[in-house]
Amino acid sequence: MSQRNLTLLTDLYELTMMQGYFKEKDANETVIFDAFYRSNPSGNGYAISAGLEQVIEYINELSFHEDDVDYLRSTGLFEEDFLEYLRKFKFSGDIYAIPEGTVIFPREPLIKVIAPIMEAQLVETALLTIINHQSLIATKTARVVYAADGDGVMEFGLRRAQGPDAGIYGARAAMIAGCVGTSNVLAGKMFGVPIKGTHAHSWIMSFPDELTAFRNYAKLYPTACILLVDTYDTLKSGVPNAITVFKEMREAGIPFSNYGIRLDSGDLAYLSKKAKRMLVEAGFPDAIISASNDLDETLINSLKIQGATINSWGVGTNLITSKDCPSFGGVYKLAAIMDKKTGEFIPKIKLSENAEKITNPGNKEIKRIYSRETGKIIADLICLTGETIKESDSLLLFDPIETWKKTYLAPDTYTVRDLMIQVFKGGECIYHSPAVMDIQEYCKHELNTLWDESRRLVNPHEVHVDLSKKLWEMKNQLLDSYHFTNS
Amino acid sequence: MSQRNLTLLTDLYELTMMQGYFKEKDANETVIFDAFYRSNPSGNGYAISAGLEQVIEYINELSFHEDDVDYLRSTGLFEEDFLEYLRKFKFSGDIYAIPEGTVIFPREPLIKVIAPIMEAQLVETALLTIINHQSLIATKTARVVYAADGDGVMEFGLRRAQGPDAGIYGARAAMIAGCVGTSNVLAGKMFGVPIKGTHAHSWIMSFPDELTAFRNYAKLYPTACILLVDTYDTLKSGVPNAITVFKEMREAGIPFSNYGIRLDSGDLAYLSKKAKRMLVEAGFPDAIISASNDLDETLINSLKIQGATINSWGVGTNLITSKDCPSFGGVYKLAAIMDKKTGEFIPKIKLSENAEKITNPGNKEIKRIYSRETGKIIADLICLTGETIKESDSLLLFDPIETWKKTYLAPDTYTVRDLMIQVFKGGECIYHSPAVMDIQEYCKHELNTLWDESRRLVNPHEVHVDLSKKLWEMKNQLLDSYHFTNS
Missing domain, CATH: 3.20.140.10 (nicotinate phosphoribosyltransferase)
Structure with a gap:
């Protein structure tokens, strides 16, 4: 500016x-x-x-x-x-x-x-x-961060921001009020704030199948390996494939960290609890379960009350536009x-x-x-x-x-x-x-x-x-x- | 950009x-x-x-x-x-x-x-x-312009836009969808669109009294003379003072056009009808009655149904943020x-x-x-x-x-x-x-x-x-x- x-x-x-x-x-x-x-x-x-x-x-x-x-x-x-x-x-x-x-x-x-x-x-x-x-x-972010109650909140709203500045300076304000990172690379460069991200459905769809897509991502980013599990079917395909990849990495002795799954659709309370059980049973109790999909402070608060096992929140549209106000x-x-x-x-x-x-x-x-x-x-x-x-x-x-x-x-x-x-x-x-x-x-x-x-x-x-x-x-x-x- | x-x-x-x-x-x-x-x-x-x-x-x-x-x-x-x-x-x-x-x-x-x-x-x-x-x-603007039913709608939202770009490109989108002008000078320069405006309460307050403020404005802008009448009391002070100034201009033989009043608070239906009667009785039936103050398509529609005599609408916050959505x-x-x-x-x-x-x-x-x-x-x-x-x-x-x-x-x-x-x-x-x-x-x-x-x-x-x-x-x-x- x-x-x-x-x-x-x-x-x-x-x-x-x-x-x-x-x-x-x-x-x-x-x-x-x-x-x-x-x-x-x-x-x-x-x-x-x-x-x-x-x-x-x-x-x-x-x-x-x-x-x-x-x-x-x-x-x-x-x-x-x-x-x-x-x-x-x-x-x-x-x-x-x-x-x-x-x-x-x-x-x-x-x-x-x-x-x-x-x-x-x-x-x-x-x-x-x-x-x-x-x-x-900043005020809206403070509300969202309060609802997340200690979990990390990531600012993911750039594509729904009201123009480039709203994305850039919105990310700045979100960081001021307590987000742990933003997906906005330009904001990262301009303000020296952490940038975060996983991958999109298009990553999965561009490979012959989900498992291949996960394997390729994990190979490249073993220390920031959050796999998006809802492209085809979260519990029947996404989570099992993610667990397969985590097991393969463990068996191959590849040091991996900051790993887990991202849920981006469906019933986040139900899916997160089921996914958590599957991950724990497979020996991955510390896997991060992150969620996105039209989240705001009310929804995060409600998911917490429902016992959702999500511990990382990607908040987009509702934060970057302060949608309710x-x-x-x-x-x-x-x-x-x-x-x-x-x-x-x-x-x-x-x-x-x-x-x-x-x-x-x-x-x-x-x-x-x-x-x-x-x-x-x-x-x-x-x-x-x-x-x-x-x-x-x-x-x-x-x-x-x-x-x-x-x-x-x-x-x-x-x-x-x-x-x-x-x-x-x-x-x-x-x-x-x-x-x-x-x-x-x-x-x-x-x-x-x-x-x-x-x-x-x-x-x-x-x-x-x-x-x-x-x-x-x-x-x-x-x-x-x-x-x-x-x- | x-x-x-x-x-x-x-x-x-x-x-x-x-x-x-x-x-x-x-x-x-x-x-x-x-x-x-x-x-x-x-x-x-x-x-x-x-x-x-x-x-x-x-x-x-x-x-x-x-x-x-x-x-x-x-x-x-x-x-x-x-x-x-x-x-x-x-x-x-x-x-x-x-x-x-x-x-x-x-x-x-x-x-x-x-x-x-x-x-x-x-x-x-x-x-x-x-x-x-x-x-x-653009879509929000199309709704507002539809509600205004042929009256001019001016984009006045810059100060409530979500950052500079939201003001600049929001004004551009508003012009595309039918606004007759924007208050945003930079948008006017960048896109060759008409810019519009009147004056603020601070103009009135910076003079010893409202009448002096109106006289000074009219002297300077006789062909774009919309006087803001609600600083002290719309019907007891603002409209009478505006009429005094219009009469003075008429008597002095000053060619004036595109003149009238702006209502920015209070009951716009009631005030516009009262003001219209006062202006007509004083011999100013063609005075523009413009209104602003948190307008949107629903309010404009309602004011029209109530018989408000407003014929020019300045729409700010609700348009430039598409507040309801x-x-x-x-x-x-x-x-x-x-x-x-x-x-x-x-x-x-x-x-x-x-x-x-x-x-x-x-x-x-x-x-x-x-x-x-x-x-x-x-x-x-x-x-x-x-x-x-x-x-x-x-x-x-x-x-x-x-x-x-x-x-x-x-x-x-x-x-x-x-x-x-x-x-x-x-x-x-x-x-x-x-x-x-x-x-x-x-x-x-x-x-x-x-x-x-x-x-x-x-x-x-x-x-x-x-x-x-x-x-x-x-x-x-x-x-x-x-x-x-x-x-």
Whole structure:
């Protein structure tokens, strides 16, 4: 992606608004935009942030090439002085973000852009595209990995991904959230993540018979020998032929490991139990039984309850598209405009009849409150920038809508962590993204800061995201003061 | 995309199988693979083929660069002689395909690859990724456009697309299937399609009040002046302020056109009717009333039934992700292997307990049968290559599973069209993809070859896809002759 210029990957209205700011207002008015989301996908109790590295690459590459400017001119919508401005465009703002692999909750700013309004507006669309996609797939993956309960989950979805990027960056997000490997070779190369695979039905069908196909595969890959057993008949042909090959290898003294079978159709609970018995009886109790075929977290959970003997899961379509909930719903909203005279940010609010949809105004940051005893998350607190919390003081948290719901934290019973880090300063990137496998490690740790009740797949306990008293008061003042300016 | 090398955009098993063919078999064995799908997405009565141009670009760019080979070597899975083969790899096969924008049905080969097995195997994953994605979005779009019943539908989904490509190529597919424009500027540049847009809430919020924001927008874009009216209060503030601005423009004698309002929240049926009355009373009966906000074909259909006065639809998330059905399910199956002695193709079949999942063997092509009187599709017939149908003869069609279901066509009452065209010959592309807007024209004509009963959104009439007698007999012979080769 670093070699692709995605500058025109934007909604047209970002550019027409930019020209409007350029023509009608002071183009250098500094503003704050927050990217956040409103509800967790798939009924989950949390989400996993992902995509920041690609947002950084996108911002670093932002530049209107001559052919971009020519194209924009050809639309007839833009005037020469504005096109000249675009030709010299460079992002000059500050960006703060929650690191990738972090457990996140609704209404928290995931990315905060502080920049001249023309720049902040331009980056909206692509920033959302990237963050929405990767956070969606990371969150879905976390659900699948949770259901697999310690078994390896492999990302096998490339052919059903919504285009090449969805496959590539979907695989990246899946690795962040805990997959043990991906079938996607390009993702392996780009991100240094393990690649995995077996063979297809076409391998079997291209040989005169299944046994010959298995023998040939085993000869070539004795240390990664997972045989696909369902081309003709799983229990009458596939598993017996696989056992024949394993016996032949054992008898020939060929060192083989990481071997077993893959089930790709039929009743996976029944077939896996039967196959397990056959493998055990033949002296192969450690054979891997892997499964694929439209799996998702619900199906894996159900198969586990049924006693299926599968211990390796290849998950494709449902993971790579987040099939039950294929969009993340992240939005990007204006939070403040700088008063040029005072240099102070004037908070801005977007109203809605739905209280949940009213935005949080001002220049904000997020403090995560952990239990000192357990290390688990107690709540997140959205604060105004510069607010401090002393862990040696008591802390009173309250629900921002039903304010009578209060939680009192005694001094020294909790710890506080600032969630956002600065990634751009004056247009320069000052952050180095970790390797994907390091983000995976961090993400595992993050998931451990959740109570099990917030991780379960159905009706998880909701982690509270509260507002600091200062922010809450500012928000209510703004709401109270609002009067419609009718014509 | 033409500058991106997607050669490694493949499942690992394609490469391990390729090495297997290289090591264990004659690498030059010519085979036939068919790409097809098994059921229409979203309960639709048909699908729209899309993505062929990107498949062609992918095949044209296929080449393992030195760093690709180095990466593959680093996995430890591949031997030097095979890596050397990859270094010189070039696709040398033939490809046949159904042109983009064509109405297609389940089980028909959309793309047929005839090539040495190593080459045919490699291209499986990326080919499916591309075709699955674009055909999915084109089909979803056809549903939305059908529901809009002549009103313009704009593709507004980029920020919710599953990554940049999903936005770019999703917009392309949406244009093929009948959108009047997309918000995606890069798609506009790449494919020469109309780009559209209005402004965001942030535009309104960045001005001291809504009226000032509207005035400034109208001044700048008098001939594309759709004002977003729901930032504060649609009926008390937004619509009255918009009317004020339209009146001011009229009074000032400014020529303005393509003007109106956009509703982005609330009860769209109620608000549009109220807004329409206000606009008509103010002397603006031709004002456009456009709507956005989680629209899909069902909601548009419902709004139309409720008498909503919306006449322009901006559709985002649900279209660009095909939310109710976010994957197309196309597969790629071995259909035949050439006998090197005779040069004949030996048909291959993949069995399944589910009759619908048994593949169609052999070297096939598709003939579409139209009613001579109406021009509508009667049925599709999958034939063996070289079969001919004389329109002056009678034709007996029969259901391939329930064979007693027969249709007799009298001589000269029908016409026959071959659906597939050749796009690659001996590795060289011999086909020039039409411009996207030309494909859109073709697609409109294609949709007109369907009876209304097959286009409706719910429980559409199924168009029959039958097998020629020759193909049906070959398939049944293969099924009958199959015996399991147990170990």
